[in-house]
Amino acid sequence: MRVFLKVLGWAAAVPLLLWSFGALYHDAAPAAAWGFLAAVVAAMVMLRRTGRTWLVAVAGFFCVLVWWLLLSPSHDRVWTAEYARLPWAEIRGNEVTIHEVRNFDYPDGGGTVERWETRVINLEDIEGLDVAVNYWGSPWIAHPIVIFRFKDAPPLAFSIETRRQEGEYYSALAGFYRQYELIVLAADERDLIGVRTNHRAGEEVYLYATTATPVQARSRLMDYLRTLNGIRDKARWYNAVTTNCTTAIRGMHQGRLPPFDWRLLINGKGDEMLYERGLLRSDGLTFAELKARALINAAAGEAYHAGSFSEAIRRERPGFTASAGGE
Numbered sequence: 001m002r003v004f005l006k007v008l009g010w011a012a013a014v015p016l017l018l019w020s021f022g023a024l025y026h027d028a029a030p031a032a033a034w035g036f037l038a039a040v041v042a043a044m045v046m047l048r049r050t051g052r053t054w055l056v057a058v059a060g061f062f063c064v065l066v067w068w069l070l071l072s073p074s075h076d077r078v079w080t081a082e083y084a085r086l087p088w089a090e091i092r093g094n095e096v097t098i099h100e101v102r103n104f105d106y107p108d109g110g111g112t113v114e115r116w117e118t119r120v121i122n123l124e125d126i127e128g129l130d131v132a133v134n135y136w137g138s139p140w141i142a143h144p145i146v147i148f149r150f151k152d153a154p155p156l157a158f159s160i161e162t163r164r165q166e167g168e169y170y171s172a173l174a175g176f177y178r179q180y181e182l183i184v185l186a187a188d189e190r191d192l193i194g195v196r197t198n199h200r201a202g203e204e205v206y207l208y209a210t211t212a213t214p215v216q217a218r219s220r221l222m223d224y225l226r227t228l229n230g231i232r233d234k235a236r237w238y239n240a241v242t243t244n245c246t247t248a249i250r251g252m253h254q255g256r257l258p259p260f261d262w263r264l265l266i267n268g269k270g271d272e273m274l275y276e277r278g279l280l281r282s283d284g285l286t287f288a289e290l291k292a293r294a295l296i297n298a299a300a301g302e303a304y305h306a307g308s309f310s311e312a313i314r315r316e317r318p319g320f321t322a323s324a325g326g327e
Contacts, residue, residue: 016061073235087186175240209319281319
């Protein structure tokens with residue numbers, strides 16, 4: 001029993017020690033992480049005869065955890081241009097004014113033309129909700145973009161991302177710690193999709209029409225608007241598990257949350273999950289057939305400078321009507 005408890009103690013202590021090291025390494029400084037590890041090892045050596053050295057790792061973890069939980073996110077940093085402004089919304093009945101809508105342009109020769117806009121929409125004009133899924137390497141990891149279509153206005157897209165500072169790059173490992181603030185971008189879909197299909201190399205985007213009714217789409221849009229204003233009022237941390245680009249969408253829902261699914265974490269399979277739940281318009285196609293026809297890179301590339309981007313990326317796609325483009 002004594003041996004069993006010792007093994008159990010170390011089985012718990014080692015992951016806690018590794019997490020503590022990572023938290024200090026990413027959220028404080030590498031020197032602090034190595035200093036912490038050296039102090040824990042030294043204490044273990046001093047207490048090795050007690051048979052409870054694993055308690056040192058546990059105690060160290062709780063000390064780091066208290067410090068880590070006290071870290072506060074901030075809006076006051078030097079942000080990269082694409083995250084420089086926080087969108088927010090004014091809601092007056094059915095009329096919604098959304099400020100700081102990103103509508104950047106990405107010329108073929110390189111560079112970025114920055115443009116921020118104010119858009120006014122009517123909630124009664126919502127026609128539907130679409131989902132674009134972006135891959136940049138592994139088929140297991142993806143990034144969703146939620147798009148709302150309107151009768152007489154261009155589509156409005158939302159993307160949940162890490163708000164990165166100048167010179168800062170995304171790290172999947174750092175995403176498990178308090179390294180990045182959270183941002184919900186409100187943008188023109190030509191920006192959010194075009195930067196991935198036209199400006200970045202090796203990325204693919206798949207576009208799906210959902211089965212959401214206008215009433216359901218309106219409810220989802222209100223979730224986004226509340227989140228925009230909430231983040232503007234108080235900065236939030238991004239987390240690669242609990243508050244990432246997919247789990248944060250689930251967390252926005254008012255009332256009962258949608259059922260959890262492992263594909264919310266391994267989100268490259270998120271479109272398959274939506275298909276199985278009957279949330280994608282498939283026109284009777286299998287998922288494999290639907291996904292093959294949902295790839296829009298070629299259409300987005302051809303239409304990027306043509307002035308009919310939204311219509312072109314939906315033309316002849318399963319689940320979309322001829323008028324689904326919103327332009």
